[in-house]
Amino acid sequence: MACIAGNTTKITSTTHKRSLTMIKERRLPHALHMMFSGSVAIGMSLLAQPLQAQEDNQEEEAPQQMQRVEITGSSIKRLVAEGALPVTIIKADDFVKLGSTTAAEVLSNVSGNQTNYTTTANVGAGRTVGAAADLRGLGPDKTLVLLNGRRLANAAFDGSAVNLNVIPVAALDRVEILRDGASAIYGTDAIGGVINFITKRSYTGLNLSAEGIAPQQSGGAEKRFNLSGGFGDLDKDRYNFFGVIDYHSQNAVKASDRSFAAPGGQNPGLGLNAGSGNTYPANYYDINADQSGNPYSASGCRPPYAFAQDGVCRYNSQAVIGIVPKTEEIAVIGKGTFKLDADNTASVEYLHAQSKVKTYIAGDVFAGDGSGGSSDYVINPNSPYYPGNGITPGSVSGGPLSLNWRSVDAGQRVGESKNSSDRLLFSLDGTLAGWDYKTGLSYAMSKASEALVGGYLNSNMVREGFLNGILNPFGPQSAAGIDYLKQAQMSGVYLDAKTQVTSLDFTASRELFQLPAGPLGFALGGEFRKEQASFNVNHALSDLVESTGSQDSKSASGSRSVKALFTELNVPIVKSLEAQLALRYDGYSDVGSTVNPKVALRFQPAKEIMFRSSYSTGFRAPSLYELNNPNANTYTAAPYNDPMLCPGGNVAPGGIPARDCKQQFFKMQGGNKNLQPEKSNSFTLGMVIEPHPNITASVDYWNIKIKDQISVIPESEIFADPVKYADKFVRNPDGSLSHIIDTNVNLGNVHTSGFDLGFAWRLPKTAWGNFGVSLDGTYVSQYDYQTEAGGEYLNNLAAYSGGGVIFRWRHAATFNWSRGPWSVALQQVHTTGYRDQNGSQVAEGYRNHQVGSYTRYNASGSYSGFKNLTLTAGIKNLFNTDPPASNVTDNFQYGYDARYGDAIGRAFFVRANYQFF
Template identity: 30%
Template sequence: MTLNRLVAHLALLGLAAHTGGTLAQEAGAKLERVEITGSSIKRLADEGALPLEVITADDVRQKGLTSAEDVLRSLSVNAANANNAVSSNSVFGQEGDRLAGGGAYANLRGLGPTGTLVLLNGRRLSNQGTSGGSVDLNAIPLEAIDRIEVLKDGASAVYGTDAIGGVINFILKREYRGVQASATYSTPLDWGGGQQRKVNLTAGWGDLTANGFNVLGSITHSSNVILRGVDRPWALGYQPERGLAPDTSSSPFFANILGQANSALPTAGTTVGATDPTKYTVLNALALNRQCAAVPFGVSQLANATVLSGLGYNAANSTYRCGTDYGRQFMLTPPSQTTSGVVRANFAVGKDATAFVEFIGSRYYSLGEFTPFQFSTSSLPQNATVNGKTYPVGANYPVGGPYYVNMKALYGANQFDPTKSIAYRLRMWDWGYRTLGNESINDRLTAGIEGSFGSYDYRVSLARGQAKGYQEMVDGYADANKLVDLLASGVYNPFLMPGQTQTPEAMAAVEATKVHGRLASGKTRVDQFLANVSGPLMKLPAGDLSFAVGTDLRREFYGYSGTRNYGCVSTFTPANLQATNPVMGCPGNGTAPDSTRKVGAVYGELLIPALRNLEFSLALRYDHYQEIGSTTNPKIGFKFTPNKDLLLRGSYNTGFRAPTPQQLHLATVLLATTGTFPDPVKCPNPTGNNDPSCQLNSIPYLSGGNPDLKPEKSHQGSLGVVFSPARDVTASVDYWQIKMIDRIHNLTPTQELQNYSVFADNFLRDENGNLVGIRAGWINAGGSMTKGVDFTANWVTTLDGNRLTTTLSATKMISAKEQLIDTTPMIQYLGQWTNTTLYLPWKAALSATYKMPVLTTTLSANYSSGYQDEDHTTATNVVEFQRRKVSPYLTFNLVGTFTGVKDLTLGVGVLNLFNRQPPFTWHNVDNAVGTGWDPRVADPRGRTVTFTASYKFL
């Protein structure tokens, strides 16, 4: 094969990945032959017009990475985002999070999972079964992976319109002979959970060259143990000296007694004692005795009047109120079980063709564990009639009940009226943690043929992939009608003091209210036919003009049941109690009806050798989306090599991302806000204000799909240089920018509150002007502009006769501006806290691998720069608690692999070598996961030891 044809193949590497990865394999083999020559210019020739990062299976093993999510989190090009297994297993975040089912997703350039194309052997997997938006990384069988290719550039003209942020192609091993078993175990050295276990068995038979066939199979099972906030001393939600206090109005033991009309504590509050003139609107016996912290997870809220004064906390409602440290209760790593497998058979078909059949499958099950739900009894009016039953005191604690507390007699609450029922707010500690089970099943069957005729290569394949998912209530959820009956009966004691427990009768009644069952399920499917031919078109003075043409035909299906059998409610209103099977606190979602859409595409690419040292690549792709419309996206790139140690490259392209079926068709659902916020109209000055409108919580809001969504469009480009400053050293610098139009965004109540003047019409009010609801959901936002620079370096040298390889990959974000809608200004989010993606100024990975005859050692480092913490200027009037910077996060891993015994490989490693704690952030858990730390940046396990062993039997 001529060098010109090799270069053409390198330039068409993306097309190869898109149609099965065969060309990439062939190009890889040729690249290895070129590298053996030791010529610097031939090494530079390995670099194409687009920046490509390759991670081999050895790299993954030597860095101590155990999952596809681990690999993606280590990449500098992958943004620090809320698409990891901890953050997406959430009931606090956006609607999309609640549909994600504990999955993990890629997010190149911070454009979101739907802007990153994830491929397996160059073909699409079906998107996660419940979200339907993008591929769950848990579906990737990492143990069967040969390498991972990350294209750090838009590729809509080559791979598909949704490849805006880039492409991640996981390439499986093509052939294997023998039998190999391996096991991995890791455990944090600090006390608690977080252990990980993995076993794998891989077997293969046949030589494609000698026998005309090869069959390989690989199966892996892994399990992860939960790590909770109580397992780590730094996981505290109550650190008032640092500006962090829980924004919560409930206590896990003695309930907070609330002021309510016609209840024991009047709305105006009560004085306590003979000398204090303050009228307190919340009372708690634990707080009156300074015992909030004497019960599990209890904390005082005395500091809230200072730390969170801007949210309506003041002396009247904080001094005698207890709260819950939900940072201690929160799940730091989720428990999970994963089983994945691959079976692939290759058959020689004549001299120049290979047919294959390939099946991959995975099952992932995880538990999401969240703080116990909190409710207010005052949300059910007194004398309300529901389902033919009248509640004279609503859900309040009745006068004469065995656990009634006379706060006037016991604690000197002067205006407390012991002849009336008690309204209170309680966290459902006796019901346990809200626990959701999430299962995701993903499989794909592919058949195809790859070969050549003369100077031309062809590839044809047909694949069907499907994913199923469901979500179930495991613990912590209660039937709302049974719950209100229990509360009104007085059998349950909401006023426990330290050392006290519920009676067996009460606990039996609690268990009787619990609800277990499947909430919702979803299914996606993708059928894909790919065909491609490539080769030389004609000879030019500088070499062959090469081409590739192909087609990509898909049929995509999505359906989501929604919360069909239950009504998820957050309050005891008569309307909620009359809903079908109302469940207190479950994460309800609407239905997305079964929908199918066809996508057809044709594409072509030319590689034009204008001069011996100048090449141009041109690509054009036409896609037609049923229901959405058509789009044509071009791409142009160049590669200029003025001398053997210097290469210049650049590209320009456009992109187009159609809204997902979920974003278009998900039905509207009623949810509830978390945390506390002031009404921007009725409480414009919340600091020190005791008006109830300054401390709203659990306000209903509507969210769901939007059939009027338009596609996102992008214009992007890159310009870079690759150079060899010294022998055996190669480095690159690539500038890139991406401009987005009509970005699809899930508008949240928090964002609407922050821009109230823009979204005032979305706030629903009653005849008295009281806020009763908010409209939210998917919209086409304004534009965005993201810019940055990628740096890479590779140095290979000899040290004491052994090979030392050092690699660097870093991304410097220059700007990340977005606008909420067209009429709002662009806002700079670089280095600023957000509740979705963190656009960090720097993210970098550095590793050095020293390879001796029987021992290979890798020291690697991962760095994430600091950023401005959540803006608390509206949360508090204390200047030092308004703005601060989160510290950078730098960790080191040391992994060694020993191969001194035939067929046996042993490995040991220490991750987070210096036991670096996650940097402190004063964000609490509302609207984004993490209290006092951020799972988008940090690993909560601390110093962790890993052990691996593998043995090849045949």
């Protein structure tokens, strides 16, 4: 990729074959005249630079040797040129100016990234990836994430995707995004595209930066510090060492801190009427009288979080959670590069990154089963808190009462997820006997754990506390009860996992010979990879805390070896037409082998216009996590009605309202050893035009079909069609619902298509400075999927379905101005609206709700007039736009969809960067 300013060309290489080189630019031949590699990069440095050299009134320099480089999407090094594949490049300087503090935030402004896998979405969810990329909305497992062109270990708790929280943002030079299937080049999981995070090649000096972000509303404050330094000149000293230490943290945000989240499940404006039957005060089931009730239902329960409904109380648990978790991240990366001779270098690189995510949800729950047995939560007539004994009002049969209780006096449940990633890489690259080569040996490891920090109680002690009369299920605890709850507090790690990848790779490329239209480029490579994964359950802890759902889980492990061989040709057919041909073989020790081809064409009939097209197949083997993850119970994200004992919200014979109606039930999640691989076909067709030297526009059509997609059936669909999914309901001996089965399955097919659009215009220089505008947009024309092989296709485009939504249109538009040491950037990020979930917890008259479009503006200004110091200040979400209202209940945050909306609101940031030498 080249960015030309004035009469110099800056050439960067994703393989880092040589240090960044500045060379004089000569008039390029027509075949090299187009300067972008697909969609226009959304970084502002792109706007501040011409799209091609300003050649008028320039004297042509003597020809100089131009360096061949490798761009993401091809293994063949060649002169910098417009490629046959759509590649977006984002410079690190640009996303730093706008206050982006995480890799996930950087990618959120990429129109083709339809992600809903963010750190915020971890609230109330365990064993997640943390944050992940999701090109085309196909899922994180079909977007390949690389660091410097090579793999990282996938997240240990979701072993099919890389956790973006471990990407060292402060060490990045740029991000290259290939919006095309690339299984033939990179391997089987590059179906939706490839995101290559590229760190600085080398560095000399010492640099310190500090940043603070202060939201206008309570909570969510951020801070970031990073120190980078290096010494040694590759050309003079023949070595360079550099390293980066980066620290970032963000405070939590409570639901009560934001007006759109504060109502929780009681939101009349959205018709949302949701609450948990595990409540404070406790609901009871009178075993002798066969009826449910609550001593305080007639008096309105205990507001503000408990409310009366149908003779029992329900708890508005979503009003007391943290809607944004507390996060802390640290990354350390070090690299040593040694120049062996003029053409060859060796390097060693080590990365360590770790993140901690602390989530806050409502107090622990204890759900009685109505049996009165040893597994039930029961209060007997001899308890001082039994209704009618003088403390708790009411009159019941005088027999044992089965309880559905939520602990309030013990405080919120606080959980902590820890993720870490390490990678050690030894590599060689250079030129040998006329071949450009690169080879590397790497070891990568990802570890994760889930821990109980506070608010989780020993379930057996709670049972005993009710039976012996110490605990009050209907009101505030006595001093003895408070002491008892303190003794019952449980903490520690109850789940942990680890994935390991050892890899040896080799690629060599060269021009074989000259054809009439140009040189024939050839590449050949191979890879051997050993993958291992283990998942461990600490039963000494999890068995005592039923709300972890891990009592029946079993530790598991798996391993596989992968062998790959690939080749690529770049064939100039005529001067204006060339083809890229690639073929890759992957052999998996556990699921078989596959061969995937790719064909791409590039046609440039004139220097102002270029056409490109590609076709490829893909194959994704189920990850070790998807195969071996221990099955465990967790609560459904939303409350539902038992379709047998409470159909349509009406209690049936044998039903108990507090147990069977509007309740969060258990669902069993985990791996499935019978999963089949996914297969795909991808097609792209696009064009790039440059009607004026300062204007570039592009449009690319893409069409992707996936067979046998691996995922889980959305819980809402299981409850919505109990006949179709009858085998997913597991019942207790008394007929009550034990749990639903929602483990990984092959759902069926996916078919999606759409258009990527890019535009950039750099205005001519003026006395008032330099101006530029750009647009990066994606229009999705189709997204259909099946929930079972051969089933009907369901629409997910602009309509909430299957646990998420695919937006019809997303774009990021940027305006940039600079003059001398001053620069200003203004960014607009826009997403169109969609039809809401409109689920069973929404009143009938509100089930046609449309979620509105969402537009945010970010602005910043920088000044670099001080010696060695650059100052930046800005505002994120300039107009303090709330996320659009949504009645979604599939995630823990209610009133808006936390996977797509920004709960922080307007935030002010300042950043200082000082270079010591």
